[in-house]
Amino acid sequence: ELEFLEDRKRMSKKVQAIYLWWHKPVIDQELLQSLPNLKVIANSGVGMDHLDLKLVASFGVKMANAPRAVSSSTADTGMALLLASARRLVEGNILILLWLLKIIQDLPTIINLTFSTVIWIIGMGSIGYKIALRAKAFEMNILKEQEEQAVGTTYCEKIDGLLQRADFVMVVVSLTPQTHKLIGKREMELMKPTATLINISRGAVVDQEALVTALQTGVIRAAALDVTHPEPLPRDHTLLKLKNVIITPHLGIKTDKATYMITEEAVENILAALNGLPIPSEVLPS
Numbered sequence: 001e002l003e004f005l006e007d008r009k010r011m012s013k014k015v016q017a018i019y020l021w022w023h024k025p026v027i028d029q030e031l032l033q034s035l036p037n038l039k040v041i042a043n044s045g046v047g048m049d050h051l052d053l054k055l056v057a058s059f060g061v062k063m064a065n066a067p068r069a070v071s072s073s074t075a076d077t078g079m080a081l082l083l084a085s086a087r088r089l090v091e092g093n094i095l096i097l098l099w100l101l102k103i104i105q106d107l108p109t110i111i112n113l114t115f116s117t118v119i120w121i122i123g124m125g126s127i128g129y130k131i132a133l134r135a136k137a138f139e140m141n142i143l144k145e146q147e148e149q150a151v152g153t154t155y156c157e158k159i160d161g162l163l164q165r166a167d168f169v170m171v172v173v174s175l176t177p178q179t180h181k182l183i184g185k186r187e188m189e190l191m192k193p194t195a196t197l198i199n200i201s202r203g204a205v206v207d208q209e210a211l212v213t214a215l216q217t218g219v220i221r222a223a224a225l226d227v228t229h230p231e232p233l234p235r236d237h238t239l240l241k242l243k244n245v246i247i248t249p250h251l252g253i254k255t256d257k258a259t260y261m262i263t264e265e266a267v268e269n270i271l272a273a274l275n276g277l278p279i280p281s282e283v284l285p286s
Contacts, residue, residue: 077226
């Protein structure tokens, strides 16, 4: 990349593939116009919301993501957030550090996970499926929209019914114009007052201001978020001041093995595109 920036005019015709790492480099019309031989853009992760898919496709450039590499580590993060919130691990750790033993004894009710329910808001992708496998091991009842007997889930026809029944609402969808603020004031008011919202997708899938209000007024019990909007949040944001919220810095794919596997999957996609073969994880513009 440094060589390209130093001699952009000479190098532009040599570039046939771009590997995006954490949304960089920025793919815009100017860059695409400057790379006449670009064949493929490989993304380091599943989410493609940072790309204008139709714009890229209009230049005849293929696109690919890395769903296989990140599904297990993201599912682990989702379950870690669920467990941490249910068992009040962060609060307990803070109280231990402050040596507030009397308060520890009065720590509010800890949730028993066995036979609680989990929901996947839309569909059952690879990450959702792996979360279901993990939840089943905890003897949790699993709700979702589509039938999937392999993990013992219960079919629910409408999202309203899922929200009303769930003890944990797990958001695992991609960010698209259709899923922007998918979980808003109405959806949170349908949830149980004892329910926990967990988001491991993208911050903008949840209406953040509505979430703040819901947490402050007891509409829902708690939230556990690996993603926010923006990232990171401003230091004075209300979410950072609430005791019934756990926020982690987008840890979903940040493991040593996941990083290696992402790169491996991206290289596989790039080599396929450059050799005119089917791209294993091709993403088409919607």
